Amino acid sequence: MTRGHGVMPDLPATAGTARVPGRGRPDLIDRRDLIAALDRASEHRVTMISAPAGSGKTSLLRAWADRPGRDRRIAFLSVRPGQQDAQLFWLALLEAVRGATGATESLPAAPGFDGGAMVDKVLSEITASGGTFYLVIDDLHELGSAEASEQLAALLTALPRGVHAIVATRHDPPVHLHRLRLAGELAEIRAAQLRFSEAETRDLLAASGVALPHDVAGLLHQRAEGWAAGLRLAVLSLAGHPDPERFVAEFSGSHRTVAEYLMAEMLERQPPHVQRLLLRTSLPDRINGELADLLTGATGSERILLELEDANAFVVSLDPERTWFRYHHMFADLLRLELRRTLPEAIPELHRLAARWFAEHSQAVDAVRHLQAAGDWSEAARLLTDHTVSLTLDGQAGSVVALLRAFPACVGEDSPELALVYANADLHQHRLEEARAHLGIAGAYAETTPPDRRSRLRTAIASLDLLLARLRGHFDGVFEQADALPSPAEGRSNTEIALASDLRALALLNLGVAEAWSLRLDDSERHLLEGAALARDIGRPYLEVACRAHLGFASGSRSFALVRQRCEEAVALAARCGWDAAAVIAPAQVSLAGTLICTGEFDRGEQWLDRARHVTRSEGEPGVRLLVHLTSAMLCAARGQHAETLAELTAAEQVQAHMVSRHGLSTRVTAWTIATLARLGTVDRARADLAVLDDVQAAAGEIRTAAAVLHLAEKDPAGARRALRTVLDGTAPVSSFLTPIEARLLDALACRDLGDAQAAGAAVEQALNLAEPDRMILPFVMTGAWELLDALPRNTSHAALVSDILDTVRGDTPDRSAPPVPAEELSPSELRVLRYLPTNLTRPEIAAELSVSLNTVNTHIRRIYAKLGAGDRSSAVHRGRELRLLSNGRS
Template identity: 30%
Template sequence: MPSDMILRTKIRIPPVRRDGVVRTRLLERMDQAVRGGRLTLLIAPAGFGKTTLLAQFLTERADPAAWLSLDDTDNDPAKFWRYFIQAIGAVIPELPQRALPLLDAYPNVSRETMMDMLLGEMDEYALRTGQRMAIALDDYHAVHDERIHDGLAYLIDHLPDGAHLIIASRAQPPVKAAKWRARGQSTEIAGGELTFTTEETRRFCEHTAKLSLTTEQVDRIMAWTEGWAAIVQILSVSLVGKDLQSLNRPEGQIANGHENIMAYLAEEVLARLPDELRRFLLDTSVPERFDAATCDALTGRDDGIRMLGELRRRNLFLVPLDDGGVWFRYHHIFRDVLKGHLLREDAARARHLSRVAALRFSELGLHDEAMEQVIQGGNDELAADLLQRHLYGVLGRGEFSTLLRWMAAISPSSLPAELHLLRAFALVVTGQYPAAESALISLEPDIQALPDGERRGQLQSGFFFVKVNYAFSTGDYDQWLKYADRIPDMLPESPLFYNLNYNRSEPLVRRTLFGLNGAIPPSANVIALRIVDIMSAHGWKQSLFSQYVLQSLAEGYYEWDRLAEADSLLKEVETVAYLKRCAGLYVPCRITMARCLLARGRGEEARAMLQATAETARDWDEPRWEMPLAAYEARFALAEGDLAGAERLLKRTGVGPVDAPTLYRETEYMTLARLLGARRKEKEALKLLEGLSALGVRERSLITTVDAAVLSALLEWQRGRREAGLDRLHEALAAGAANGYVRSFTDEGRPMLALLRAYRAKRLQSGAVGEGALSGDGALAGNGAHGGVPTAYVDDLVVRLEAELEAAGAVGAAGAGVVHDGERLIEPLTDKELALLQELDRGATNRESAAKLQLTEGTVKVYLSRVYAKLGVSSRTQALSRARELRLLD
């Protein structure tokens, strides 16, 4: 059986019985809800027919539907959203290929960013097809992880008009949806509405159970069951072969409560079955789902196919999970009764059957199901063995919550040190830092107490890795450095940790946890070099973990304008990444190399490098990297003045100005904002940047907020909003100063130089020197939210830019309105503004200039303010000096 069978049974709409009761009144109610809102809730206890009704509704709908059946094992955000993506993939087949890499990139890519992508795809699908997709989550009561509830609430809040979510649950889901009820966007169909009517009960008994009942008998059944579908079904089974004329109500306390009636009737049905069929039901109740071969393994017989056929013939709560009738499960209520009966009758056999089921599932490659079974049976030794055998699959899917749940269910004494170490790593990744620290403190002496040998070395190596991750996640570098000084001289690589691919989606490693989302002050250089030195000394330099640290440091060197040091590291990383075919390392390395080339004025070589990198990614079957590479090439084209080429490249990415930007495509949207600015569409560009900036704040991504602020400042300045431009520049400088940012500013060329000069002039004018911030007409106050910006930092940026532009021949080389090297963010002077500038050079007063140019004095003042803004100055003297520098008066 293919290993994805369980997935397919979870994401397909269950088959609908041809002879089932069609519940027209409820189907019409659901149709109205789906047409007019975003959320429908089906809330009722077990056995009220929620799943059957939902399957009927979605099967009959013309528009597409996605389905996900949930159970207790889905309380892991990574697993839940993986299944959710695959469910939507039944409607949008190309979605999983694009979305799963983002899910796998957690925690470097947040769940919200991944969901932004999902929502965008769903919206695009609705716009393209004109269809309204329904998404059904069945048995949602099985979910109790708060992170999943929060994620689903986020999804509901941002659900596009072309999608509708239906949740079926035994209890009210703890998802914040009250506001949608208040707005008439949420419909709830509860228990009382889901009960059978008398007519529905009659149709079920006659057409489904093949019973011929009088009106009085149907009325009796309704009185006893109150229309509870599961009781109607099992009661009809219990009536087969009985004298229907003597139909009586169950007696005594058994009749008090639906659950008791259900249990009573199930026991009665079991008692009347042939021994072999009764034994078969009890033995096969252990696993959640099964096929005939699994039944044979559990019963020790070879007639599983025949027995399953007999259960279907008798209508004994067997639910098919696929159209071929291969995999089945029992109705939840009936299975609970069977399992309870088995445990009371023979608890030892129940544990034995759990072991048999676990081994069977393990043979089939259904490792998660195997783990669930062995834990259910309480076999800690086998559970630990299976867990060690299947670690890579769980880690590769990022299902750390599942891993922690399994470990919590196994006796600590049964877990080897390797699994205790993995538990500490999972605690770090899931942000449970106090528990992680406690686990590391407990584990270290146990490792040290082991005899010298390969196992001890592997554990010490893995311990080092987890400690590094803990330091990066918490910022507690001092503790890590103290530990690093104590480790032996040579240790082997830990195969479990050291060659994981830590980046599946980001074109810059600085945007991941390795780069602390861009929050890397120059002092981090010391820590990074210490890590690299230790890893080199211990023989780990070629590991992907070591190379990712080097790449993060190289990107830091680039940002700090230490290009020669970046070059040295990048050459090493490039070699290892290529040999290991690790695109998540190779692509960021090559992009950074190309940026270094562009910074040195070698734009043609930089673009060629990106094109070659895209070709390599295609050869490696890594198509996800093509779009960010195309966006970077478009950005380089803009830097060279090739707007048409940039537009062609950006079209390949599919992003547009009316999109709601997402962080997983930040590179593409940032480049689009640049292109819009070059096309003088500042308003559209600023709207994109506003969205990206908000996402950067949400994700605590410093690199995003700085980039958005820098570009917004230039665009505001370009469209003549001087104070707004200076305010946004101050935001960028305040964040950049704390982390030594240089290239984020100097890469913008002459427009940034003009803006920085104006910023510095404003500071001098207002007396905001030293650590103070800008003040005066703008919104930048000395004690503002972004803190002070050191004057020395601004001066350094100006000096660096002047030197770069002079070396490139850009300072003073351009005529009016011409921006060197394609930098088109600065607005050219109009003919009237140039004429006014010439009057200033002549020494004319405002009144004389007005007379000469046939303007009013007020209009002259307006023109002057525009000239000052475009030149980045604040006085006549500065304006004339800047104009001569740019040869505007020649």
């Protein structure tokens, strides 16, 4: 089961060289003067066509864009009626731009949305296309998102040279274009300019095969005042009319009166089956043959719709295949008015039929709207509740809010039927206390519903409870909900399976993240892998990226290589989806930064850390924010910036203070805070912070190493060794692979201060043994123990690592961006031997490990040296790391 965006795009969004949706028709007259005016206007950066319904805006755009022999690229977007979601508008606009530039891939929707980043993406893709480019947006008045309108204003004012935008709207949009107007970059076409001239009226009559005397044609133009819709309706009514002169003589009045009169004339002259189709299909915003057959109770509706479009009877196709249609907005309004006048009793049932069809075709927003229009508030609430999580994942949170506002007060915010919908909206907007209250109401309501309904509600409530617990930092609450994890969906309808799968994938994500922040890394890895696989299977790339973004951190107990690999995979997947600058990928960015900082690649680590900082807002997920501050503190400590280190650690503590449960990294924050205070010379404050910890906290390995730093700052090396005893003998619990290395280095410093050089050297050698597999440089830099490396014997088996540590400290780091050697240059057997060279194993010991002869090992090593251009074991290891042939991971 797969899913695309899960929503209908802003149809039409087709684009190409001078081509827009809807076929060019011979009865559209060539309004040369008006098209020339639009050509002149489009020399400005932005052209706004603002005129009431029926003024001919869309027809003008179609005629302007459809001219043959024009070598230009046009991205054409018609905003879908009632568009409330900024993200869907921008995705449709980006798809139109990509269609015009020849790209075919589209981006998926997501719960979160960065409008500024999307504006930048649209601008960059337009700019990269080169040459003259036209961006045409029709029906802009349908855009109901203030957020999207502000972002569109930013786009229009930033269009590069050679790019021109044309926006058509019934009224001036809430898009602030005054800067463009003042700069002379805004051209405006108003209703007066769109009116037909008398000559154009005669051309329209002739193109439609209507013959009128010269004076009668002039009277028709005078009566219609050049109004495009009125003239088109008149031409439709005049075709074959028995007394055209009487018709024109009676043709008068306001636009509304004229339109109603002409529509009645046109409808009366249509065959009964066409009248029935026009009236009974006027309620939906868009129609296709299957839905029209359902609403009319007949067959062959698609053929009639195609014939009506060919006749230019206010019917427009919305896709190149001509399967979806809409009526001209004014025409649809008048048809609905006639339906209310002639068949009022049929309207509720037509809305119910449309709702059923849209629901069966996974278009829940339209289904709920029709149920609301039918007055079926309870059924509308049930359907919206069932789909609220999936709609949010589809990027339709704005539509959900708009649907909520449409419910009457008696079925509003205090209604238990909609409590789950309000809770989901609260979570999306990070209103956590309101979400908690609404989930409580939803839980009580669920217990009063029938068994089949109760199970579905409980599943949805459990999924949102997990999300709430994660956002509050209430990790114990997450584990309490783990037993309510939705089971795999089986034996249900396709719609129910899709909804249940969405909930399960979301629940697995939230459970896995909470387990990661609680350092239950094995459980976290298992649930995140399962969630990623499910999300991929059901076509939910956002949830897959979210799971994979946290997998790097969850892999920290296994190997650095795996952390790095999974972070890079997550970043690549996010980039393919257009989310490389979105908050969803921040966990992978910061985890990748942490691995680079730990291995001494401080500048590269800072680049990834800056990306994570950029997308991590103050109101974002607390677990990620804490990790960002802690990683920032690592970088500052590595550079000896102790004041900045303390500031980042203080920020991390402030994040923890607003979390319900204790983050697994909080012990490290506390320990590093004490150590940083000691290094800054504020030993009294460090001692006070250490004293307030309870026995369990004080026994942690990270706290013991901090106590050792404090003792060293107080010139008490013996006290430092005592503080480290439980870490060194392995009895103290540790939460970081850095801690055992750091403890041995601090022990080495204490031994040096005590005058025991031999013990200091042994402790350093032990630290190098632990650091070697991951090439861990950070502890040597942070503790200052790198100063002890010069005292090591020259024949140390860690010469390559020692060299890298000293290069890092002195700012002379080697270039690690060299491409890897092609795999065929080293055989698999040679690669296996190479990976033993960073260890302190002798050649006979390597032979024993590989179960081969010593001669075989010697032969492989000679070949390795030759292929890598190395003269000894240390340089071979160094070169192997530069070329990324050596694994950085622990086995």
